[in-house]
Amino acid sequence: MILQGKRVALPPAPVVHQQFEANAAATPDAVAVVRAGRQVTYAELDARANRFAHFLTARGVGRAAQVGVCLDYSADMLVAILGTLKAGAAYVPFDPAYPAARLQLLLGQVPSLALIVASPGTRGMVDSAGVDVVDLEQLTDHLARLPATAPDVHVTGDDVCYAVFTSGSTGTPKLTAVRHKGWFNLMNWLKLEYGLHSGSHNLVVSAFGFDLSQRALMTPLFCGATQYFMASRNFDAMMAYRILTQHEIRVVHCASSTLYLLVDWETARGGDALTRLDYVLFGGEPLKTQRLAAWARREGNACTLLHQYGVAECTDVATSYDLAGYWRGGHDITPVGRPAYNTDIHLLDEELRGVGPGQYGEICVSGASVGAGYLGGSGPENARFTTIEVDGAPVRVYRTGDRGRIDQAGDLVVAGRMDAQVKVRGMRIDPTDIERALGRLAGVREAAVVVASTAAGETELTAFIVPTRDELTEDDVRIRLLQTLPRSMVPARFVNVLRLPLSPHGKVDRAALADSLEKQYALSGTAQQPTDPCR
Amino acid sequence: MIADSVRAIWCRELKCDDIAADDDFFTLGGQSVIMFKIQDAFLTELGVEVPMDQMFLNPTVASISAYIESLEAVAP
Numbered sequence: 001m002i003l004q005g006k007r008v009a010l011p012p013a014p015v016v017h018q019q020f021e022a023n024a025a026a027t028p029d030a031v032a033v034v035r036a037g038r039q040v041t042y043a044e045l046d047a048r049a050n051r052f053a054h055f056l057t058a059r060g061v062g063r064a065a066q067v068g069v070c071l072d073y074s075a076d077m078l079v080a081i082l083g084t085l086k087a088g089a090a091y092v093p094f095d096p097a098y099p100a101a102r103l104q105l106l107l108g109q110v111p112s113l114a115l116i117v118a119s120p121g122t123r124g125m126v127d128s129a130g131v132d133v134v135d136l137e138q139l140t141d142h143l144a145r146l147p148a149t150a151p152d153v154h155v156t157g158d159d160v161c162y163a164v165f166t167s168g169s170t171g172t173p174k175l176t177a178v179r180h181k182g183w184f185n186l187m188n189w190l191k192l193e194y195g196l197h198s199g200s201h202n203l204v205v206s207a208f209g210f211d212l213s214q215r216a217l218m219t220p221l222f223c224g225a226t227q228y229f230m231a232s233r234n235f236d237a238m239m240a241y242r243i244l245t246q247h248e249i250r251v252v253h254c255a256s257s258t259l260y261l262l263v264d265w266e267t268a269r270g271g272d273a274l275t276r277l278d279y280v281l282f283g284g285e286p287l288k289t290q291r292l293a294a295w296a297r298r299e300g301n302a303c304t305l306l307h308q309y310g311v312a313e314c315t316d317v318a319t320s321y322d323l324a325g326y327w328r329g330g331h332d333i334t335p336v337g338r339p340a341y342n343t344d345i346h347l348l349d350e351e352l353r354g355v356g357p358g359q360y361g362e363i364c365v366s367g368a369s370v371g372a373g374y375l376g377g378s379g380p381e382n383a384r385f386t387t388i389e390v391d392g393a394p395v396r397v398y399r400t401g402d403r404g405r406i407d408q409a410g411d412l413v414v415a416g417r418m419d420a421q422v423k424v425r426g427m428r429i430d431p432t433d434i435e436r437a438l439g440r441l442a443g444v445r446e447a448a449v450v451v452a453s454t455a456a457g458e459t460e461l462t463a464f465i466v467p468t469r470d471e472l473t474e475d476d477v478r479i480r481l482l483q484t485l486p487r488s489m490v491p492a493r494f495v496n497v498l499r500l501p502l503s504p505h506g507k508v509d510r511a512a513l514a515d516s517l518e519k520q521y522a523l524s525g526t527a528q529q530p531t532d533p534c535r
Numbered sequence: 536m537i538a539d540s541v542r543a544i545w546c547r548e549l550k551c552d553d554i555a556a557d558d559d560f561f562t563l564g565g566q567s568v569i570m571f572k573i574q575d576a577f578l579t580e581l582g583v584e585v586p587m588d589q590m591f592l593n594p595t596v597a598s599i600s601a602y603i604e605s606l607e608a609v610a611p
Contacts (some may be wrong), residue, residue: 236587237571238578261571268575425568458568477561482561492564 001347001354001406002390005339005367008192012028012156014184016218017085021046021150023198030198032221032499033075034247035229040075042224044336045082047148048075054146055139061114064087068107068116070094070126070390073229076136080117080164081217086097088153088162089114090177095209096122097233101484104129106165109175111376134311157181160372162250164211166312167430174381182315185368186215186297187222189341193320194279194306198224202231203249205230205240205258208214210426211312212284216253225250237265244273255284255426260291261306267295275301280321283308284426285459286414289326289335296327309336310415311400312428313384315369319412335411342368345396345412347404352388354520355405363404364388364397364417371398422451424459427488431461431510434481434489438463441480443472448500448508449491452517464513466499538600538606544576545596558595560594583607 020042022026023030028043067084069091071077082092092110094103107113107129115132118125123133136143159355163177182230190196202220204227206213220227228247244262245321254262259282266274274280275298296305305323310316321337331474347361348354355361358453374381384399404414422429428476432448439449446466454460467478474494481490495517503509538556545554548569570590570611577585583603593599 230588232588234587234591235567236574238574238584239586257568261568265575268579396584476566478564479559479562487561487566492566 001357001358002404003339003345003410003412005343005345006341008183008188008341010157010181010188010342010368012370013155014181014188015121015155015159016161016180016187016222017049017082017155017184019184019304020082020218022222027198027224032225033078033227033229035074036231036495038075045075045078048079049082049086050148050150051143051146052136053080053086053153055090055134055143055418056083056087056114057151057153058146059158061087061089061491062505063155065089065112065114066129066163067091067114068094068095068110068126068131070096070103070116070118070122072096072119072233074120075118077118078217078221078227079136079206079214082221082468083468085136085155085161085180086150086153088155088159088264090162090297092163092175093208094126095207095486096125097207098209098486099483100382102486104146105484106173107131109165109173109376110163111175113242114149119246120365124393155180156533157184158374162214163375164214165209165329166211166314166430168521173433174377176313177373177375178312178315178369182371183214183218184475186340187219188283190215191221193341194304196223196225196279199248199277200250201226201228201248202241202251202253203228203230203243203247205235205254205262208251211310211316212253212255219251219253235261237261241265241271241273241471244277245271247379248271250278251281251526253280253281254283254284256287257285257425258282260288263441265296270380272300277303279304279306281306281308283310283317283336285423289323289334291373292323293327301303307334307336309402309404309412310369311365311398313373313398313400314343314365315371317474318345321411325409325411331407333413333415335407335409335413337411339367339412340369344389344395346388346395347406348388348397348399352386358391358405358408360405360415363402363412363414365400366390366395366397370396378446422459422461424451424461425488429461429489434463434485434491435462436475437481437484437489438465440484441477442479443467443469448510448513450510450514450517452514460493460518461489462493462495463486463491464495464497464500467496472496537544537603538596540581541577541600541603542596543566544573544580548572554596557595560590565594577603 024042024046031039032042032045069080088462159178161180165173307321310318319336344366346364401418434449445468448464501509501512
């Protein structure tokens, strides 16, 4: 089965920052970014980005290089990103809310990291990475002497524009790269298909490391609209809602779980800022429609909810579905809809042959959005990018590892993963990544991490630990894990076990562990006798 | 006492009946969703707006209570 996206011609050079430059030339005085009441115009942002691009070019940073950006959401972040693109390089986002040890691990994965842009508030976290760290504030005088016009760098649609970390099946985060033409195609599709325009002002509510955040950052600048940032390092529903109430925001991109929090906030207090939005574009995890149903049906709700599906390896979004169709009924699983422009969805069996109508297969993506693969990746991960034959012609596809089918209305439906990866509050997490971190802790002989749903319907991680000593407590393990992993990856529950159950193939039997969850006691703050899930 | 009210909210949302003044929120198993509920409770029950960043910076009953008291000291 193939689901074909509409074919829409791209310009000869589909280069993202050139679209921003065209907007800056057309409306130089339009406001590009607002944070804590401070505005920066398109002309000013463009000039500052040009100066930073000259700075990079003078240091030999150009095509095939990567620039790390470890900043809070700010005009400076956009200067760093746009300047990097103008110099022909790709940027890599580093979320300053991550623990320093995690940032070090991620930084070590970037193959051609030229330098890192940081601020006085973030540089301490990346200073010891052995890579030059530059601070735009300290560079102010130096940058002021550089030209405010764009440097003469030839960038093509095939050049890499950004790379983000995704969980890899080997347990090490992978740096997946996307190209200008894929990113351009994505934003061009949003602009034309959904009519985004220079009034489609946006509020960023997602964490910087997410692939969806890259789209949330650039789409308003691509459309000539204004970007609003929260003056907050962590997602803050209270602050987000206040900005939505006070400003003419029209669009929000977020993970499903973030949308629930915003909807809960509005429902509890009876506002209407969310219902007045034009669009919320969301997805990234199985949708709990019951969390949205009452709000969505509110009288006068003008907000279109676009439920989207995609993978970072294929430029973030592959398909989109207007949830209005779901409320009309007849669906068991919420569809994710139809492909983006110039993007096709293939449902393939294990032999990479198309499955029949209505049958489940592995979701594979082809077209403009297929990315440049994993940077620095030499191993099996890149095998997920492969070539299949369609009507006698070779087509490059990315195998997502997600299972799906086409429903009767012709929309894509996603039903879980083909492998062990899980989604916890929108983050694609590989439990083996957490198991490795646990395994490095003193007192832990072996560990297995499984995902299960709580009674409240939240997805939660539980770690089963075989301790080497009796006094291993939940607090102790959690404190040490918080030093090395993002909070989203630290399990909610820890259970001591005598040994891990094995499947007939000799692998850790996660299903048995999940089944045993109910029978186990969570560790309390004190020493506890390990139990044996194999009994 | 603000600290008593804060502790009661923490105990309820963290489902934990024994929280010391200097216990760390994340060590107690706290996550962002729970923090959101606590922020909501501070606003609804105590009438104070506590930014999420402050909750991260003050992850104990003692320090977040001190922060809330500092807010009330400057309130009209």
